[in-house]
Amino acid sequence: MIRVENLSKHFPDPKRGAIRAVDGVSFECEPGQVFGLLGVNGAGKTTLLRMLSTVITATSGSASVGGHDILREPEQVRRSIGFLSTTTALYARLTAREMIRYIGSLYGIGGRELDRRTDEVIALLEIAPFADRLCDKLSTGQRQRVSLARTVLHDPPVMFFDEPTAGLDVLAGQTIMEFIESQRDAGKTVVFSTHVMSEAERLCDRIAVIHSGKIAAIGTMEDLRARTGRTVLEEVFLALIQEVAA
Amino acid sequence: MSAWRTIFIKELKEFSRDRRVLATALLGPFILELLLILGFATVNEALEKPQAHTVLVVNEAAGAPLLEPMRASGLFKLKALPDGADPAEALRRKEGRVVLVFPDDFGEGFANHEAPEFTALFDPNETVSRVALTMVRAVVQKHTELEQRARMVLRGLDPESFTPFVMKEQQAETGKAFAGAWLVSFLPYLIVLWAFYGGFSIVADLVAGEKERGSLETLLVTPVSRSSVAVGKFLALASVSLASCLSALLGVVVLAVVRVPALEPMFGEGLALSPLSAIAIVATLIPLVLFFSGMLLAVSTFGRNMREVNGYLSWLSFVVLVPAIASQFIGYTEFTTSPWLPFIPVLNSATVLREALMNNVDLYRFLVTLAFSAVLACAGVWLSVRLFLSEKVLLRT
Numbered sequence: 072m073i074r075v076e077n078l079s080k081h082f083p084d085p086k087r088g089a090i091r092a093v094d095g096v097s098f099e100c101e102p103g104q105v106f107g108l109l110g111v112n113g114a115g116k117t118t119l120l121r122m123l124s125t126v127i128t129a130t131s132g133s134a135s136v137g138g139h140d141i142l143r144e145p146e147q148v149r150r151s152i153g154f155l156s157t158t159t160a161l162y163a164r165l166t167a168r169e170m171i172r173y174i175g176s177l178y179g180i181g182g183r184e185l186d187r188r189t190d191e192v193i194a195l196l197e198i199a200p201f202a203d204r205l206c207d208k209l210s211t212g213q214r215q216r217v218s219l220a221r222t223v224l225h226d227p228p229v230m231f232f233d234e235p236t237a238g239l240d241v242l243a244g245q246t247i248m249e250f251i252e253s254q255r256d257a258g259k260t261v262v263f264s265t266h267v268m269s270e271a272e273r274l275c276d277r278i279a280v281i282h283s284g285k286i287a288a289i290g291t292m293e294d295l296r297a298r299t300g301r302t303v304l305e306e307v308f309l310a311l312i313q314e315v316a317a
Numbered sequence: 318m319s320a321w322r323t324i325f326i327k328e329l330k331e332f333s334r335d336r337r338v339l340a341t342a343l344l345g346p347f348i349l350e351l352l353l354i355l356g357f358a359t360v361n362e363a364l365e366k367p368q369a370h371t372v373l374v375v376n377e378a379a380g381a382p383l384l385e386p387m388r389a390s391g392l393f394k395l396k397a398l399p400d401g402a403d404p405a406e407a408l409r410r411k412e413g414r415v416v417l418v419f420p421d422d423f424g425e426g427f428a429n430h431e432a433p434e435f436t437a438l439f440d441p442n443e444t445v446s447r448v449a450l451t452m453v454r455a456v457v458q459k460h461t462e463l464e465q466r467a468r469m470v471l472r473g474l475d476p477e478s479f480t481p482f483v484m485k486e487q488q489a490e491t492g493k494a495f496a497g498a499w500l501v502s503f504l505p506y507l508i509v510l511w512a513f514y515g516g517f518s519i520v521a522d523l524v525a526g527e528k529e530r531g532s533l534e535t536l537l538v539t540p541v542s543r544s545s546v547a548v549g550k551f552l553a554l555a556s557v558s559l560a561s562c563l564s565a566l567l568g569v570v571v572l573a574v575v576r577v578p579a580l581e582p583m584f585g586e587g588l589a590l591s592p593l594s595a596i597a598i599v600a601t602l603i604p605l606v607l608f609f610s611g612m613l614l615a616v617s618t619f620g621r622n623m624r625e626v627n628g629y630l631s632w633l634s635f636v637v638l639v640p641a642i643a644s645q646f647i648g649y650t651e652f653t654t655s656p657w658l659p660f661i662p663v664l665n666s667a668t669v670l671r672e673a674l675m676n677n678v679d680l681y682r683f684l685v686t687l688a689f690s691a692v693l694a695c696a697g698v699w700l701s702v703r704l705f706l707s708e709k710v711l712l713r714t
Contacts, residue, residue, distance in 0.1 A: 126537045127708045147540075154534075156531075159534045160530045160532040164330075164335060165327070173323065174539060177539040178539060179540070
């Protein structure tokens, strides 16, 4: 479960002063749910997810991920999350299997347990045909499967997906979507960031529309439609961000 | 297994699969060392081989008493300057390196035991002309002494009683050097260079490359502490740099063992290294490599991308190159005994390496250099870890 309270991140900028990349964001996300962060590029989605995964520290506010405070227990937070985005890459000169095992070792998994978990995720994501090929030689779709494997190898209760389908073809994108659904069905807490409305509509139980670092609205699809009086998601989205801009 | 070890092993595994790293960091130093030493040996051999310089002569008949011993020395090709030719113009056109101008009465004066004058015209702007003049001077000096003795004997004088003193030159027993003098002065420079440039092929990729590709974020979302990531990468970089130095040293050892004839003057009687000197070399190299690795990793961490890092590395090269080059010439100066020398980074290590190769380690200089280099190495590690902990630096793209 994730609890976020008034979380902010300001970046100092010599020309423009402090940039409020994330500004007083609060939300909650329960296990077995997909919580969507819907916003245009630069809205603050990645910064928010980076704070929650403790890659960067928050300027103010608080949050707990999987029961661990992001400021006081960053290591436990990282231990309980899986993080995937299209920008998180693999090591070109490791094979798919070595890549998965390497990440597993960094999570402190070793010996037979590592063998067992590696074989499991390789089977789950159908990596076996290319498991011993260098990551450099894999197709985009195959790479994305390996990325998914390293994300779930340690069986984290919380999953963050930051625009995971960006740049992927329909088939590879479909694999990711199905994978996220399977994680939700397995009872995991999933945060899914996207700017693609159809993906949000398909996957998310609740959606936070984020714009200029602020949350414009939170709710189910129905809640958001009711609030704006629009039915088409793009229109709902535009109406909500116009409220923030105003 | 601790996280830093996992990262260290993974980095080494990736390096071992990168042909570029194998070629430039491991095989490169070995091959370049072979080529450099062979190249220098060839040049050195050519320089040391006596070269017959062309000497133009005006009035050859008159100069016969001096030209005979010059011809006999085999060091000169004597050529008569055509009548009416301008000696200076002949020098300018490099028809000869020196022009000897004998007056008509030179031979007569010499026969009468007088001191007839002649002129040696040379080109002060041409090194070869100055070298030829020195050789002419030596032959003239030798012949003058012989003639002086002959004239003394003719007058019933004992030439020995006119000799005020005799200097005897003797080589002191200061220990057997690792190899010939040239190699001993040149080798520390090469070793220091490889300690730095050994890591060049991988450093930009190590952190800035990971930032660029996005794989750094993969690492940062694991529970591993950032200092462990920094230490793992740092040790991998240091290992490659150290391997480069050892590869370069191996090149020297191979050349000494193979005994190439052209290298005989360079290696003398082969390689000689006392256990203390061997320990001093390794002990000096380790903190130096750690210091360089710390600086290089800091640059890679600070850079936004590989291109930016390569720009910084060019500047950093000068910081290392200047004292490394100075180390080649320090043996010609009195600065080798300065108490400040052990506190000049890079130059201090190169000096200790040189002394170790001469099997003549100064314990004070060695220990102070070691301690100071260790402090710098710690500073390098601290700086790279510190930068790794700064999200502002680590995530700048």
